[in-house]
Amino acid sequence: MPRPCQKLRPGGPFPAGARTFTIRLGLGVLVAVLAHRVFAYGEPPEAETVSLESITVRGRAADLLGTAESASQGEVGQPEFQQRPLSRIGELVEVVPGTLATQHSGSGKANQYFLRGFNLDHGTDFSVALDGVPMNLRSHAHGQGYLDLNSIIPELVDRIDYGKGPYYAELGDFSSAGYARFHTLHRLPQGFAKFTGGEFGYYRGVAAASSAVGGGDLLYGAQVHFFQGPWVQDEALNQYNGMLRYTVDRKDWGMAVNGKAYRAHWTATNQIPARAVESGLLSRYGTMDPSDGGTTDRYSLSGTLWSRGDTYRNELNLYAVYYDLDLYSNFTGYLDDPVHGDQINQHERRVVAGGNGEQTFFQRWFGLEMDTTLGFQVRYDGISNLTLNHTAKRQFLNTVSVADVDETSVSFYVKNQTQWLPKFRTVAGLRSDTFLFDVKDKLVPQNSGQTASTLLSPKLSLVFGPWFDSEWFINLGYGFHSNDARGVTARVARNDPATPMAGAPGLVRQRGAEAGVRTQILPGQVSTLAIWWLHSDSELVFAGDAGTTEPTGASERYGVEWTNYYKPTDWLTLDADFAFTSARYLGVPGNAKDIPNSVGRVIGAGAALQLPYGFFASLRVRDFGRVPLNESGTAWAGDTTLVNLGAGYQYQTLKLELDVFNLFDSRANDIAYYYTSRFPQNEQPASGVDGIMLHPVMPRQVRASVTIAF
Template sequence: MRLTRIALILAPVAVWLTPAAADPLSAHAMETILIKGRQLDLRGQSISASEGVVGSAEIAGRPLSRTGEILEFIPGMIVTQHSGSGKSNQYFMRGFNLDHGTDFANYVDGMPVNMRSHGHGQGYTDLNFIIPELVSQIDYQKGSYHANSGDFGAAGGARFGLQNTTANELALTLGEYQYQRLLAKGSTALAAGNLVLATEWQGYDGPWQDIDENVQKTNLLARYTQQVGLAQFALTLMAYDNSWNSADQVPLRAITAQQLDRFGSLDTSLGGDSSRYSLSASWFSDAWHWNTYLVRSDLSLWSNFTYFLNDPVNGDQFEQRDDRHLYGGELSYHWHQRLAGFEVEHLAGVQTRVDDIAEVGLYATLDRQRLSTVRADSIMQRSAAVFQQSSIAFSDKLIAHLGLRYDWMQARVSSDTAVNSGRSHDGIGSLRAGLSYQLTENWLAYLNAGQGFHSNDARGTTTRQAPGSGEALDPVDFLVASKGAELGLRFFDYTAWNASIAFWYLEMDSELLYVGDEGTNEPSRASRRYGIETSLYYWLNQNWSLDTELALTRSRFTETEMDEGNYIDGSLPLVLSMGLTYQADERWQLNFRLRHFGKRTLDSFNEQRAASSTVLNGRIQYQTGPWQLSAELLNLLNSQASDIEYFYASRIPGEPEAGVEDKHLHPMEPRSLRLRLAYRF
């Protein structure tokens, strides 16, 4: 049963009846470190040049138009949207169109966010259940160089930590296009520990001409932490509920012919309902770390990308349904020893996960009413992994890293088409290794190589007959291997600037590609990517700072296919982001963020390309006593670019039955102002 929004909004009132207390864990013997800004000096902590830590202060200071953009704190990451606000975002990084997260693994409080065998695509990653003000830090990695990183981690991953204490705050945000957001959060001492409670409600209609997006998003977080001896225990409850209408991508030809405004819609009954409820627990000490979780996830999504191509009478609207329970956990042990005169640090652990999917289905619909079943399945998917990572200090300057991992996965698929039911299983081993060398006091060099993987949809491993057409199909591999390498440098200068540069390489045995006219992704050919990434953080003086992040990538298929080229659809060759920040004592803060991504190919021959896109966002904040006033101006230059573009065939009434191949775009939302007033007590 879904929690009522009134209950979610009123839940934290009780916590404010008592004054906030200091976090009892802050004096923990394990030396808990709170990261406020971006942690740049990672000597002794990082094993590659392309990993980092982002703290809560930097998250709070940046303008964000939507929750998923929190991943843009990762250099080279781009977050967009091609549908309604309640749906998972589109992610781009290291030449990948990651779709909704297929090769970038995300974890919140130890819980995996990527969904296996999901109704809307493999690795579906919806971050809308996160309240950004409750994130303590983001630990991000690129490449498969850490042994504790498994499924979906070929391109990298991010781990979101949650706050153990938070300021008591009420905040109201109002903006154009009926944007409304209410946040209430606080913490207090409870028994021998600390309790954090927070609620968020958001409404938004958007700039669309033919629909009101009518976003109704509610979040709840309750988190209890306690120091038990030299260990920390945490218990976290999260609840998320959302409903929305969608303005999906529209064909360029209709806009050019002035049949449709770029903010118009060809199907006004699209949208979705989504919910996520979770309970997670963790315990960590200097030696032991375990976490466990239970997640209840539900999604109904109505889309129409081809309009009247397949069904000239009712249209091509379809519903994607996903209803599951997800549970699992991790146990690891950390220790030191001297081996042959060298200091050695070890981490060994086990991970397990179960996706109990009651319904994953695809249905033909009209105005959100089901007309027929394309395919309906239930899936029981299990996985287990063991991993071990060691670091060997050969000297004060040279450290070697070695990681080993083995993953095993099995699934039982029960399909409405008997021939597509069955069982499958697979296992895969991974080796990761690296060296870090302190060249000088300020320069640190890294060399890494690693194997990774992603899983394919379990339905693809048992399917032998295409739904609808009845065409014979060969099952796909369950686990798909990747391998990559990286050479990097970091420079640390505490007086003026810090920088990093990484040259990287990645091969995939099978690419997961987004299929625009089906709204999902499917396995494709083997691929190869390589590129360069660089980051520069420069302090002009004590008030002004500048950061620049640049990523260049070349992406190609390495297997030839008849009537196909070697360009990877949707691959992104260039990403540039820049930020200018002003901070004057505790009162004034100013932040400008510029994001640019270059032209990208939309077909395997590179004959169709999406236009480049540049957006500038700004935020100004003033603090006086307990009051805080801020203003965000999103898309400050009112760019007319697209958030996303695809190339495929669709049909508008009156066009040939075969349809027309064309670009389809979702426009970047126009310039909008949002004002936020907060009171802390």
Template sequence: MSSVRSHYASLLAAPALLVPFVTVHAEPTGLLTVTVEASRTSQLGLADSANQGSITGRELELRTVYRPAEILEATPGLIVGQHSGEGKASQYYLRGFNLDHGTDLATYVDDMPVNQRSHAHGQGWTDLNFLIPEVVGRMDYSKGPYSARLGDFASAGSVTVNYANRLSDSVFTISGGQNAYGRAALAASSEIGSGSLLYALESVHNNGPYTRGDNYRKANGVLRYSVGPASNGWSVTAMAYRGQWNSTDQIPLRAVQDGSIGRFDAIDNTDGGRSARSSLSATWRSTTAEAAAKLNAYVIRNRLDLFSDFTYYMDDPVNGDQFGQPDRRVTSGFGASHTWRDVPVLGLAGDWTLGLTGQNDNVFNGLNHTRAQQVLSATRQDHIVESSAALYVENATRWTDKLRSVAGVRTDRYRFDVKSNLADNSGTASAQLVSPSLSLILSPFAQTELYLNLGKGFHSNDGRGTVAKVDAKTGEAVTPVPGLVQSRGQEVGLRTELIPRMQTSLSLYRLDFDSELTYIGDSGTTEAGRPSRRYGVEISNYYKVLPWLSFDVDAAYAHARSRDHDALAGDYIEDAVEGVGQLALTVDKYGPWSGALRLRYFGPRPLTADNRVRSRSSFTLNGHVAYQLTPKLRLSLEAFNIANRKVSAIDYFYSSQLRGEAAPVDDVHFHPSESRSLRATLIANW
């Protein structure tokens, strides 16, 4: 009997108190499907570490999110913020990392990578503004480089968002709120021929609390045709998104303290951006009791024009320091995997998976000096063709009733071809890495698992840095950087459900990077970071108090330092988050009522390598309440930053120069969290 089926057989044999709302169905293939009513799905027997999980669409629906990317905060220990206009990619924090706009957090939507390589503004750029919550069926997450199936950007964590093939009910949503917020969305599916057609449309406007409103305008759509169930069928999906916004970027603390500007003012009122994304993808799956196969392919077109100003009048006292970052790209790729189940090896039956992936990015981007979004001069213009391929093999074996293992190895090869307007920064480079991984899972007693995870991972660097010989802005000589940077992870963990209706996981981890090399899109240069080490502890606890009431608490602490000790510069890693946490109370289907309250803690960060300047910690409280007016009509009220706390979404420490200042000033620059706001939503089903 396979490990999954063994797990659910043990659930059926358990006392009723331990599995109060579990229904198990036998499929024609011999596999078992499990429905866990009014409870979070158990991961015992499924997960290979204490930090893997799956969140259902219903659980995500009960969360209060200000912007689409915040659904990722369902991943314990992950913080999502914003330091600019609403249409810009969010800022992510996890496991002692300021992940910038996505570096070291691999993100996928329907088997398509969201991270954008060699991006104009930041490596691994992860813009999730195209997500439509009404069609999200499930979100899976993991942390650490412990799976051969995961490659680039997955060292800190990985998140996969899956859209549904069919909807049980059509839904129309209309929302309105403070700060000129408005949203309308329609999602439905219907049976056509032998398959199902799913479609969704969304339109959004939001100003935010800023003196010069964001004036964020978004139009979004999804169209999918699928045949058969998700495990034995195929689908073709088209998506399209377009957004435009004004930006209120981070501001210097000194200007707020002396009264020159308010918390929600800007220094440069012409910052902003425009973005567009369209994609076409296809997926095919076949699943039997003996094997499972999957094929997927995609083509994605992304466009971005981003205008920012972080130093004001430091470089150009006349025109200001605004810079523009255009990025045009077409990303194409595929994935193929085949799993052979119960293959006898050394007298034991194991599952073997062989996988192959490929990706190509054809990118045109650059860096311009601009004024009021008008180009004054070009700092650099580049055409990058970045190609990669990966082959992996993974084995999952149950050695005894209490011990199983998952072992794998992955090899990745990258090729970078750069044509720059600066001849010295043109050329080709290649890189290759082998990444082994091993997970041991021990079940010492009922309803409990212990984990030992070891593995190597990596992130790619911006392709321009692999061939660069001169700094595009200063003309000074620079040394090319490696295309791939390896990480090494170690982790021990525990997951238990011994207490009825309670799920608890605990883990201790360490993650080393050879170097934190990053492309600094704001200046068009690549900076070589020092080797680093992070270790930390994470705990996640979920308790289903009653069929309609649940309580969960997540907490994490990380210790991040550079490994090459430098007493003069300091060993702290700038902006590395230390402690984070969430505390939530959720009510679901208490008669006509449902709702949630969620308290989020965002801990302090060192803003300088010597820890001389630190950010403050913050607490924010969000929540919503919903009432079922009729069986098909629901009214919801959402509240953000209920206590109206004046806290920062992000803090940096660097030099800038305001108009009238004689010289640059080192200062904290921050972006305020949004003030208290309310939104009302009417949801109609049919």
């Protein structure tokens, strides 16, 4: 018997589009196989000597002693991704200890991220780059630093480098809470085709292969993804990804060219009032506006060139990105417009172009070993028709704001690492960032204008050891995040142009400190402990949902993180991460000091087993809580605990997998937000208007995968 939220569909357990999906997937696999054959055998074979190449396996067990700059830096490799059941692509960032990626407004939209006491919204204060291309989007229609990871194909990620805190000279905007750098594979040992099917109309297909071409490696892959979801209103997700990479990797130089494409459209079920669920007006998976959702595209082309020698290393990366979005959301129901409802449409189209490069010199001065790095980063965002519309059922009613934005940043940095003593080294850096904001407001010309902001950010890390395979770290640094350009140039209130207002600062100063230790005293084990503090001068950001700026003042966060990774045998891998955080506003009157949606506790743990006869299994647990929903601390979210299981069998080129997500499906796991909302008058509950909103986690789901290598 189906659950109340699950709808039976005509034609059996498969949705009407399943047959079309199967045809598309079959064609995709066929194209990948034929391409593999053409590239691999398109020329007559020549006699040649084949030498086996050494392969470095990267992961959290990698030896970072002598190279890491802080206890909170790390590295995760593809073998660890394969051990983690992923319910959605955004969970890739959860390999960064203490990071959460929750579902939000449909599978085609950027996830909601949380780290170090920040409700990062969709990316502010946490930066991600993919093969050198920045993923965060400035002055975005929906949220500053918008970070949509759905364009990534997880099976083609080679490794993720990560770190936390404003201590790294090569990192700038959106990086004060943390960063992750994704690197895709250069080649595959075998081509593969993978099909996944599951409950609630979940279907996903991936096919990829690589071939030797012209002295390099050509890797090509594609993904299609369809999902109906457990909601009363079908999500109807259609998602398409493609990737093409050509790499030449020699001993002392190399190059890579990357092309990536992504398109998605979906219908979203947003958070709903808790009182509506409690009173029976809505089911747990119901919706206030069944027309919410969106469409998005992202296409990128980038190139990288690097070389290295005994005394130097350098790298140059150039990129160009096209991106567009149409997003329809209704968070408040009928609060502002009791007749038509409060749905908004956020629209933008942008081109991003830029590059970054650095040169490192390996030197010996006065008997001291040192590395000195000089680097630059340039980025331009050209955004046309950055628009906020009032809509009803995706039909236009009126325009709230519309502007064209040009935003340019130019950054330079220098970093020096010196080995002063056999057991003591320093990493000192200085970074300069200059941002140019140019806004043409088409509705309120008084808010048009040009302005510039510049910040200098010094960094310093002290590293002691190693003693007994352990290093100790002290880190200090200044960082920043940029604000939305529309808020920076604003001079009058949008709803009352006769009322002057102060614009937001272009760049918001942040500073932090950390003390930690990294130990690898046991073979196959890595443990880190870090105590950290971070201060932000202001959290004044542009609120895209309202079309205005919202000042929140200065803030302070501090906490402790303990991460553990242990591989005692070849067949068992264990990890456990604990993060505890306190976050509060500074200089505010009364008791309004809590920062809404700042997660105070994040715990993640897992086990992966390689069993005899080709069997394998995994278990993952995530727990988070201590989340205030308002500034006064009178409303708190409940705790959320999720358990995922995975098991499978591999025989030669065939791999079978079965994953169970959210094993203990419980309403207690639902995620709470704080919005004021109202129902239509004929459905208005007696309790009136309150602010507790729920976004239920996905119910228990079972998904099965088949992977064939060729």
